[in-house]
Each structure stands twice: as C-alpha cells, then as structure tokens.
Amino acid sequence: MTQLLQQLVNGSVLGAQYALIALGYTMVYGIIQLINFAHGEIYMLGAFGGFTAYTYVIPHSLRGDALVVLPVVLVFAVAFSVTAAVLMERFAYRPLRNAPRLAPLITAIGVSISLQEAVRVFYPGGNRQQPFPSILSDRQFTVGGVSISLIAVFVVAVAISLMIALQTFVKASRTGRAMRATAQDPDTAKLMGVDTDRIIVITFVLGAILAASAGILQGMLIGQIDFRIGFIGGLKAFTAAVLGGIGNITGAVLGGFTLGIVEALATQYIPQGSAYKDVWAFVVLILVLVFRPTGLLGESVRSRS
C-alpha cells in the first residue's frame, strides 16, 4: 500500500512536468493544427537557459540563496525558450501556413534536429551531461511512510499554479478570448478584428514559458540535463496531449498527470518495467488512438481536417 502511494506521488511529480510541456503542444495544435515537433527542444533550451544563468551569470557568493537564484534562472530560461519559439514561428512556420500539410511537419522535424545539434555542437560542454543545481534544499518529508522531497512539492506546486494562471488567462482575458476565437475559426476571427498572426505568436510564447519552467523543474529534480532531454520529454508530453484530447487545455493537464502515474505504476509493477521505462508512453499512445482517438476530453478530431 505504501509502495502504491509512493508511486502515485512519484507519478504525479512526473506528470506535472509532462502536463506543462503538453500544454504547449496542445495550444499550438489548437490554433494552427500543427504538431510542433520542436516543442521538446524549447523545453530543453529552457533547461539550458537556466543552467547558463546559474553557471555564468550568478556570482558564487549568491548561489546558496534560492530567492536570488530562482528568479534569475527563470528569467534566463524563459528568455532562451521564448526567443527560440518566436524565431521558429516567424521564420520556419509562418511562411508555410498555407502549404500542404506535410511541409510544416517536415520543417518541424528540421527545426527540432537543428536545435538539438546546435546545442550539442556550440554550447560549451553541450555534448555531455551537465549537472543542474537543485537550488532548493534536498529535504525529505515522510508522510505515512511515503517520502516526498521538498523539490517535488515545489515542482507540483509551481506546475499547478502555472496551469491555473494559464486557464484564467485563456478564459478571462481579452487576448485569451481572441485565442479561443482563432482556434475555432481563424478566418472569422480575422474578420472580427483579431490580429491572428499576433495571437499565434502569443500562443507560441505562452507554450515556451511553460516549457521553460518545466525545463528548470526537470533540472532541479533530476540534477542533470543534456541536449537529448527534449526529444524523449517532448514525445511523452505529446502523448499526454493526445491522451487528454489534443487542442484541449484541461485535457493536456489531465493527460499529463495520467501518463505520469501510468508510467510510475508500470515501472513498478510490470516485470522488467523499468528497462522499458520509455516504452510505456508509446504503448499508451497507441492504445488511446485505437480505443479513444479523441482522447479523454477531446471533441471529434476528424472534423478538423
């Protein structure tokens, strides 16, 4: 029983990060029906942005003070991710907005490979794993036999508050309303005076901010980053988005947590489960597509094509 609870906790921590990245996939998909393969790389760049801030910007004497380190790391992470996202939208995706479907998908793969390789080749030490600071103290709590680290609590708390903030923004603000209008029907939205190009950029920026936060949280939790984390992280987050119903923001959050918990349980309870740690997400993805292609909360996916 304790073991089950422990895995549920671990799964939620994992799922919180998947959810943060999945939101970027789902929002971009909702607006321009593009699977942005390079979104995983945005997340990876966020982690490297935070790492850059910690290693090269913050003086040694201040590194122990989480209240200084966290904001600086966050600002750098967001700056890296948002810059990459805005550039890729402007120069890679926007020119192809009316091209046949295959073109932007192939471009997205090209962007993804280029960003990974750019970090590997040009970032100092980018071809190896880099140690990421845990920033917060590594204190452990034990609640009813289940051990939880302070960082894990922080990860879930940050993730949930960001999701609430995003939900509020999309539901309540004027820009959020414009986003929803563009997602429903870009042409009509344009007629109603919505600057859809601007809305699309804002969508990429929001996704990048969430992904950058996920990048830092991942670094703090695991203590290591490398140029490959975006690939596998992005894939799992995409699975989470599909699981929840792609294009649906609440669905992405639900899908993220579900996938995290499924992965934690599968690793624990299926024989040889940990060797296949990265396989379970794909198994879930294929099962979802077979039995419920619209995802947990999605509307009909086919009608959009």
Next chain:
Amino acid sequence: MTVAAARLGRAVTPFRLPLAALGFALVLAGVDLPWATFSGFPGLMTLSLYPGGAKAYCLILAVGFLLFVIPWDGRRGAALAALGGLAGTAALTLLAIAKDGGGLVNVSIGAWLTLLGGLFGVAAATGLPPDSPPRPWRRLAVPLEWLLIAAAYLAVLFALVVALNTADSPQFIAFLIAGVAAAVAVVRLGIGAAVRVLTDRHLRVATAVGLLVILAFPFTQNGSDYWLRVAASVGVFAAAAIGLNIVVGLAGLLDLGYIAFFGIGAYTAAFLSGANNSTIAVHLPFALVIVMGAVIAAVFGVIIGTPTLRLRGDYLAIVTLGFGEIFRLVMQNNPAHKTNGPNGIFGIPDLSAGGFQLGSSHEVFGVSLSNFANYYYLELVLVVVVMIVFSRLNSSRIGRAWVAIREDETAAAAMGINTINLKLLAFGIGAFLAGASGTINAHLTTQVSPDSYTFLQSVLLLAAVVLGGMGTIPGAVVGSALLIALPEKLRSFQDYRLLLYGIALILMMRFRPEGVIANRRRQREFHDEDASTPDALSAPPGSVVSR
C-alpha cells in the same frame, strides 16, 4: 540589391564586350601563372603553364565568357552563374592558400588575376539583355538524340569520378562550387530541360544508358575499395529511400520510424542466416530470408498502421516515431535473451549464390572487383526491382488514388476511394521494401545492433527523400547519394553533419519543397498560389507526362 544590379547592368551594357574580353584575358593569364608561393597545396599551384586542380575548374567555367558572343536563350543567367562560380572558386582557393600558407603574402599573382577576371566577367554579364524563357527543344534524328542522352549521362559519370578522386577538403569545396555553378549555367541555357524532354521521349534508352553508367562505376575505381563501400551503402540506402518515397512522396504519409522496418529486416536476416552469435541455430537460404524479412516488416507495418491510419496524417508521424523508439529499446533490452542487447548480433556470413561467393573478390575484364562491388551489384538488382514496383504503382489506378488522397483526403473519399485500405497498402509496401533492404544490409555490414536504427537514421532517410524530390525515383537516389557520399568527402564538417541536415530540411521546405529533382505534379501542388511556375511555361505542350 536587384535595383543596384539593374543600375550596374545599364551602366555596363555599352562596354560589356570589352569588359568581358578583359576578364577572359585575365582569367586565361591567371590560370597559367602560379597561385601559391609554397608547394604542398593540392593541385600543384606553384607551377606556371599547368592548369591543375582549382585552376582547371576556373578554366572550364571560363567557357561562360563565350556566351557574350553567342546569342543563346538564357545566356544572362547562365553567364552570371558560370562567371560567379569562377570568381567564387578562385576566391575560395585564394583564401584556402592564404590560410594554409599563413597569410595573403603567400598568394601569387595568378590567383588574384583569375579572381579579378571572374569579377569583371560577372560585372559584364549584368549588362547582357534580360533572358526570355528558353524555347522548346527541336526534334533531332533519333540516333542523335540517343547520343545526346548518352553524352549527358557520361558527363555526369565523369564529374562523379573526378569528384571522388579529388583529394582534400578545400579543393573539394572548390569543386563543389564550380560544379554547382556549371550545373546552374547548364540548366539556365535550357539544356537541363532538353535532357529531361529527351529522357521522357526515349525513356527506355535513357534508362538503359543510366543503368550502363551505374554498372560501369566499379570499373572506374581501379580495384580500390573505399568508394565501392560508400556506393554499396548508397545502394541500400537508396532502396530504402525509394520505399519511403512511396509512403511519403506518393501517399503523403509521414513515416518517422521507417528505419525500424529496415531494422526488422536486418534482425530477421541476422537471426536466420547462421550468424556466429545468433541465438537461433537456423540457416535458411537467402532468397527465403529476404522474403521473410520483408513480410515480417510489412506485418508490423500493418499492425502499426491499422489503428493510426483511420485518423489524420499527423498522428501517423508521431506513432511511427514512437514505434521506431520501441523497436530500438526492445532490441536493446534483450527480450528472452534473444537479441544480445546493445551488442547486437555479429558475424553474419557473406552471401553466396550458386557457388559465387559475394564475400571474395573476382577478376572481371582484368579489374578485380571486391566484395563491396559484389554487394553493389546485388543492391543494384534490389534498387531496380524497387524502382519497377514504384513506377508501376505510380502509373496505376492505385498510384492515382494515392495522389488523390495526398491532395485532398475528403474529396478522394467522396470519389469512392477506400482511403484507409489504400493508405494501409502504401504503408505496408513501404515497410515491405524497407525490410527487404534491411536483410541485404545485415549481410553487407555483417552485424546488427540497436544503435544502427535510431530516430536520426529515419530523419536521414526522410532528408534524402525531401532533398532529392518527393515522389520521384531519381530524386530518392540522388538524395541518398548526396547524403551518404558528401559527408565522406567533407570530413572536416563531420561534427556539423546533422545540424546541416536539419537546416537543409527547413530551407528545402521553405524554398524548394519539391526537391532537387521535381515531380511536376508535386511541384504544382506546392506552388499553386503562383499558377505559372517557370516549369509549366517552359514545358512544351504534350510533354507533360505524369511520372
């Protein structure tokens, strides 16, 4: 930029002939004078009256100066390309000499003269009258047209052999610049289109000549193995790329786990061919193994495709990507102790057919052909079979249905096309061909291991298809040859290889999504906003055949 060029052009027009003559004289003088003050730079650059290496490329491109006196359609663009290439080749070589020698003082007068001559030529070319689109090619006597086809293909083979024998990086880059410039010039003069029209008109002869050229390749290598090994890899890769081209280019389905089907074929061959550390002690004849590898891959393709192809194309991309990763991870985790985990299976024996050992060399016409040449020929058979499958499918009812699905799935379904079954068929055939190539590759490399079947390999195949041209056979072959052979030459860029592939994918999709060798229907699809593509205008009526 264009305004400045036009202004320069107007200013230059009256003086273009003297300017060109001056440039020509400078280049002729430049290539006969030494380019470097120190020996050791490839191409014997210290000699006078010896146009070798980069000098030779400049001398060949200097033919572009003749365009000033021959009124040929498209000569302005061609002259700009040729002379710009000349200046570029000279400039690059000059810089490389300066870098090798440790400063510009080590560059001799010849290099400067050639560069200056090239620049004069470019300036003079801006003064040529603007180009009108090239006129359609006149019909000639049939044997003459055959000869032209043969000459064109031989020129390509010759360029290839020169390229392979060009030693080292700076000289090879000079060759690339000169080669691309020459190719652009030739295309601007309408010769590319003419070769294409001729090829269409005499498809059988063209195919036969092309085949002969490819068959002749091992005999140009003087028994050396290096490029035959590369060519053998290109062969395997090209067969897989044509298979992928059925999936991506014809049916418009993005398959990102294609290498997994290739891997399934390779592992099948490894298990069933009596490899040293195969965990299954079975040795079946190769003819059976290749069929089994292909069929098993196709079965997996159908299993993966059935649930996903009911949905939109985007899901297929991500599910195939996931499948590719699952395949690799499963092989790595050594299920039931059968796959030997990360080490893979090695010691896969060479093939033999009716007493003919593919693993040993043979003497043919006085040239010793090594094991790589044998595999090269075996793959040639595979590539030809795959090509026939591709072209027969393409011009069949099925092929037209695929194109309809690719262009508009809803409309295709409304026309009574069973979209799900046909997509599944494309996906299955693609997997089948990948499996077949995989079995041969296992014998060629004599080992299989999970690391050979990563996502990046799938991307590489996709890049070959996209770069070469989606939906065309020569496209997939040219793309594979470029992606496999170029890195062998550009060793100093090894680390940037994948970065450059990624950037190439982005740029191709942005500027030439139909690829280097365009399928005409596909080209229109990608450019339907500008209805009058140059290709549509220049093609004479009746020559537009669906390929």
